[in-house]
Amino acid sequence: MKSEEQFLELIDTYFPRDHEFLKLGRGDDCAILAANEYCVSSDLFIEDVHFRRDYFSAADIGYKALAVNISDIAAMGAKPVAFSLDLMAPADLDNGFWDEFFKSMSMLARQSGLALAGGDLSRADKLGVSITIFGVAGGSGTFISRGNASPDDLLFIVGDIGLARSGLMALEATGVAAREVLPAAVMAHLRPKPKVMIGTLLNAAGVTSLMDLSDGLARDLPRLLGPERGADLTIEETTLHGNVLSFAQTIGTAPLEVAMLGGEDYALLGAVSPDALDKVGSVPGLKIIGTVTESAGITLNGAPFTATGFDHFGK
Amino acid sequence: MKSEEQFLELIDTYFPRDHEFLKLGRGDDCAILAANEYCVSSDLFIEDVHFRRDYFSAADIGYKALAVNISDIAAMGAKPVAFSLDLMAPADLDNGFWDEFFKSMSMLARQSGLALAGGDLSRADKLGVSITIFGVAGGSGTFISRGNASPDDLLFIVGDIGLARSGLMALEATGVAAREVLPAAVMAHLRPKPKVMIGTLLNAAGVTSLMDLSDGLARDLPRLLGPERGADLTIEETTLHGNVLSFAQTIGTAPLEVAMLGGEDYALLGAVSPDALDKVGSVPGLKIIGTVTESAGITLNGAPFTATGFDHFGK
Incomplete structure (x- = not known):
């Protein structure tokens, strides 16, 4: 992939900009999220630490980088709504790689009801993804945290x-x-x-x-x-x-x-x-x-x- | 720095867990943010792309990684309130480095009214920081976006x-x-x-x-x-x-x-x-x-x- 514009076009191909909780989507200094309460989590997914390109396809990487973040929302008993994507991209990966990567990530995002709210792109020696994800409370109106277990539970x-x-x-x-x-x-x-x-x-x-x-x-x-x-x-x-x-x-x-x-x-x-x-x-x-x-x-x-x-x- | 626990202890030394907009702070699957609307932005800060260790001190790196994110909140005319920190840490950096890094980042955070809401840590070959930052509207109740300029403005x-x-x-x-x-x-x-x-x-x-x-x-x-x-x-x-x-x-x-x-x-x-x-x-x-x-x-x-x-x- 040669330019930032190519990346942004590819991202626009796969990820819609609109979501009921996104008052302002990608493309500004910030996105604007509108709900009373959000749960928020971040996870890194880094080449040769969390995955290897030997046996992870581009589609596997795009999928898992997002999946591990969605799991943190699930662990609050919450509903995922939006995420922010910081992408570290080595120069040797071609357009075909990125197409598979974003297609796979966007499929999981769509299935999970997630909008891509924004992010950043940078060159790096190794492929890396840092995602911050946002969720809202479901029907119960509450989030489930840790540390509340009582004896005999x-x-x-x-x-x-x-x-x-x-x-x-x-x-x-x-x-x-x-x-x-x-x-x-x-x-x-x-x-x-x-x-x-x-x-x-x-x-x-x-x-x-x-x-x-x-x-x-x-x-x-x-x-x-x-x-x-x-x-x-x-x-x-x-x-x-x-x-x-x-x-x-x-x-x-x-x-x-x-x-x-x-x-x-x-x-x-x-x-x-x-x-x-x-x-x-x-x-x-x-x-x-x-x-x-x-x-x-x-x-x-x-x-x-x-x-x-x-x-x-x-x- | 030898273990994840050492990192977390150092982070706890410098960054308070509480903030008026943080209903649940660090240490769970997610943090919980409570305000009606948030503006959100992410920026990467990567060794040999955004900075060099030759002439950036540990304190400079910790400062600037956060400062560039705060600037996006300033650019919405908003008030920064919390951030999430994904840190990629090479093995060769010693405790003294990290102490300077976090001390400097936490000083800027305190001056700016920012709580550290959560994040992730990973080994990596090069030092890298991915921050997602959250802001709320100030007295005006509004955020200022781009693209609304009229002729003669x-x-x-x-x-x-x-x-x-x-x-x-x-x-x-x-x-x-x-x-x-x-x-x-x-x-x-x-x-x-x-x-x-x-x-x-x-x-x-x-x-x-x-x-x-x-x-x-x-x-x-x-x-x-x-x-x-x-x-x-x-x-x-x-x-x-x-x-x-x-x-x-x-x-x-x-x-x-x-x-x-x-x-x-x-x-x-x-x-x-x-x-x-x-x-x-x-x-x-x-x-x-x-x-x-x-x-x-x-x-x-x-x-x-x-x-x-x-x-x-x-x-």
């Missing part, structure tokens, strides 16, 4: 744990050939599905805490609970995805360890009062994985569990 | 043009030694002052269009005017900063060419009806530079002017 997840990590590790080990061997795991890594509808249902059902799993259950669960609470988890191997079991066998690790370390699952993790259990019971795919305890510390199937998920800065 | 600038470009070119040619020779120009490049107060005054005075000059007057003026309008400019060399005159002489270029090409001036450019001239007349530093014409095309001191400012993707 039930903990639940919606979505697979350890599946995306299995896909990542298989892709790193064997490249695109992993698509044949562990198709669901690879797709979970390349094309995670943000659970907006599920988040809305959980919100309506009155769950007390909710978050999305980006760094693995082992690291993220303490973030949901806060420093004062712990959890007793009961997770049967049989509830894990078949691709997680296969992958764990291949590398000679316990499947539950793969599941707990997780990383980029974008499953939803939450807590709900036992009284509200019948209300969340109808949410598709919801699995109860344990209970909140009075004091800190986590047990898994009766044994103390200590492990760490993924730290971008560690090691 | 007066065009004005507040701030120096060509000064930051002179500083950049001198720094590129001679490194930090340029600080001695062209101190004002170098400071204009390293530490541009966002004109929030001026923007608010211009808004109250009823200007019709406003923007900030980031790519030079030659490129930015057509963006203010829109495709249908043109301008007759009258700019005397004597109104340019002495450092621009010196620099132009050194490189053997006409000072007005340096001024028109500009780039990263972060001066404000706007249009005002002649009827409202007395109202804007009291705004400090405001200079009338011409009038809006019925049809497209720009003249400078009576001669047709065609030139281009800076395109990040050009050449």
